[in-house]
Amino acid sequence: MSAIYILWLRELRRYVRSRAQIVASLGQPLLYLLALGFGLGPVFQKAGQGSYIQFVAPGVIAMTILFSSVFSGIGLLWDRQFGFLKETLVAPVPRIQVMLGRTLGAATVAMLQGLLVSIVCFIAGFRVAHFSTVPLAFLFMALIASLFASLGSAIGSVLQNMQGFQLIMNFLVMPIFFLSGALYPLTNLPKAFSIVTSLDPLAYGVDGLRAALIGVSHFGIGLDCIVLAVLGTVLLFIGSHLFSKIQI
Amino acid sequence: MQNIIRVENLTKSFGDVKAVDQVSFQVGRGEVFAFLGPNGAGKTTTIKMLTTLLTPTSGTLEIDGLDPRIHSHEVRKRFGIVFQDPSLDGDMTAYENMELHGVFYHVPRKVRNERIEGLLRIFELWERRTDLVKMFSGGMKRRLEIARGLLHTPKILFLDEPTLGLDPQTRNQLWLQVKNLNQTEGLTVFLTTHYMDEADRVAHRMAVIDHGKIVAQGSPQELKQQTETASLEEAFLSLTGSTIRDESANSSADQMRQMARMWGNRR
Numbered sequence: 001m002s003a004i005y006i007l008w009l010r011e012l013r014r015y016v017r018s019r020a021q022i023v024a025s026l027g028q029p030l031l032y033l034l035a036l037g038f039g040l041g042p043v044f045q046k047a048g049q050g051s052y053i054q055f056v057a058p059g060v061i062a063m064t065i066l067f068s069s070v071f072s073g074i075g076l077l078w079d080r081q082f083g084f085l086k087e088t089l090v091a092p093v094p095r096i097q098v099m100l101g102r103t104l105g106a107a108t109v110a111m112l113q114g115l116l117v118s119i120v121c122f123i124a125g126f127r128v129a130h131f132s133t134v135p136l137a138f139l140f141m142a143l144i145a146s147l148f149a150s151l152g153s154a155i156g157s158v159l160q161n162m163q164g165f166q167l168i169m170n171f172l173v174m175p176i177f178f179l180s181g182a183l184y185p186l187t188n189l190p191k192a193f194s195i196v197t198s199l200d201p202l203a204y205g206v207d208g209l210r211a212a213l214i215g216v217s218h219f220g221i222g223l224d225c226i227v228l229a230v231l232g233t234v235l236l237f238i239g240s241h242l243f244s245k246i247q248i
Numbered sequence: 249m250q251n252i253i254r255v256e257n258l259t260k261s262f263g264d265v266k267a268v269d270q271v272s273f274q275v276g277r278g279e280v281f282a283f284l285g286p287n288g289a290g291k292t293t294t295i296k297m298l299t300t301l302l303t304p305t306s307g308t309l310e311i312d313g314l315d316p317r318i319h320s321h322e323v324r325k326r327f328g329i330v331f332q333d334p335s336l337d338g339d340m341t342a343y344e345n346m347e348l349h350g351v352f353y354h355v356p357r358k359v360r361n362e363r364i365e366g367l368l369r370i371f372e373l374w375e376r377r378t379d380l381v382k383m384f385s386g387g388m389k390r391r392l393e394i395a396r397g398l399l400h401t402p403k404i405l406f407l408d409e410p411t412l413g414l415d416p417q418t419r420n421q422l423w424l425q426v427k428n429l430n431q432t433e434g435l436t437v438f439l440t441t442h443y444m445d446e447a448d449r450v451a452h453r454m455a456v457i458d459h460g461k462i463v464a465q466g467s468p469q470e471l472k473q474q475t476e477t478a479s480l481e482e483a484f485l486s487l488t489g490s491t492i493r494d495e496s497a498n499s500s501a502d503q504m505r506q507m508a509r510m511w512g513n514r515r
Binding site for chain 1: 299300301302320321322324325329331333334335336337339340344347348349351352354380
């Protein structure tokens with residue numbers, strides 16, 4: 001157990017130390033929030049959908065958690081590159097513990113990043129509908145973070161070099177973000193497109209967050225929870241399996 | 249003398265290539281054993297098999313009476329290793345790197361703190377313990393890796409080309425410390441190096457491997473007598489020929505290293 005803890009602590013220490021990176025990683029969400037929030041706001045209002053900032057903020061929080069957790073998971077690739085991975089693989093620690101420690105650390109870092117963006121959203125004018133459902137929002141943030149941290153670890157275990165990283169970015173992470181309904185409502189979409197979005201795990205994360213924060217839900221909180229929890233568990237198992245197969 | 253490492257007919261094939269071919273040798277308890285050979289001769293592959301990182305294709309392997317294939321965890325507790333390439337976390341301090349290792353190897357907190365301090369003092373890193381490792385020079389990193397490898401009081405220390413890229417002063421100091429640990433604590437040392445003078449100086453016995461096969465074994469003296477040469481360097485050349493070997497950089501780890509150089513060391 002202590003191996004899990006020390007690896008978790010390692011991720012946290014690294015996060016706290018990379019202050020420049022923390023600030024830099026706030027740039028993108030801020031851009032989405034402000035540029036789209038104020039840019040699309042009037043159109044959104046005209047269409048009778050209310051405030052766009054209110055609508056997009058949960059999406060931006062989910063996006064932050066998605067990027068942060070996948071990147072931390074893929075951080076495995078850096079450990080491979082800079083040799084630290086060997087130190088963990090030659091130690092008398094079951095690999096499942098190494099994988100769990102890393103993934104929990106990545107998820108925690110993503111959570112913190114999500115909370116930071118939540119505060120930024122609040123400053124930008126976002127207001128939660130009911131304070132009583134805020135704990136539910138934390139639950140959804142944690143679910144999104146663990147699901148995508150596991151995905152990141154799974155990918156990091158398989159990727160051999162940085163070329164593959166670009167591929168994952170363009171063909172997996174970006175589509176997951178853009179198809180999740182973070183930026184637009186999932187109602188009244190063309191049939192085929194609507195099916196695609198319902199296959200995107202982040203769609204359930206965004207939906208859950210929206211339900212908890214502004215009281216609007218497309219799939220229903222129950223389904224959101226179940227999909228995230230089940231898929232997260234499956235990915236954790238896949239990640240552990242792939243991690244146990246790593247050879248150096 | 250009882251043997252702590254026993255290897256018999258050890259073979260490792262990658263596809264059609266036999267990286268290590270029917271290798272047999274023994275290392276006695278408390279011995280300093282040098283494993284020599286040109287680039288790509290099979291040194292690192294052998295070390296990886298001894299340290300549970302690779303599974304042999306065939307042959308017998310025993311570390312302190314245990315088979316690494318079956319009792320990998322028990323075997324892992326018994327050795328410390330300094331890899332050919334760095335394996336420290338540059339974004340953590342020297343102390344944190346040591347601490348993480350101690351936790352990994354189940355060293356109880358009190359013993360851990362004492363040993364970390366002791367080892368960092370021996371390797372003259374105590375004053376720098378709160379500095380991030382990425383700020384360290386190559387020699388300091390190497391010293392830290394050795395200190396880390398000794399934290400869990402292993403019976404065997406594997407050193408895979410530990411002095412590569414270090415200046416003569418650092419090399420000298422490093423071997424003095426290793427020799428000292430061997431004499432005072434009876435630590436068994438298994439090392440590979442390209443510097444024959446170093447092997448001559450520290451090793452009790454050695455084996456020369458070439459093209460995956462052991463071509464000679466014995467004390468430095470015996471090797472010189474066998475080849476009728478005056479220095480170990482000449483003995484080595486006479487055993488392995490003087491053609492230059494090009495190590496192919498086709499493994500993924502090598503590619504990653506090249507990438508790392510291209511992008512500049514981020515960590």
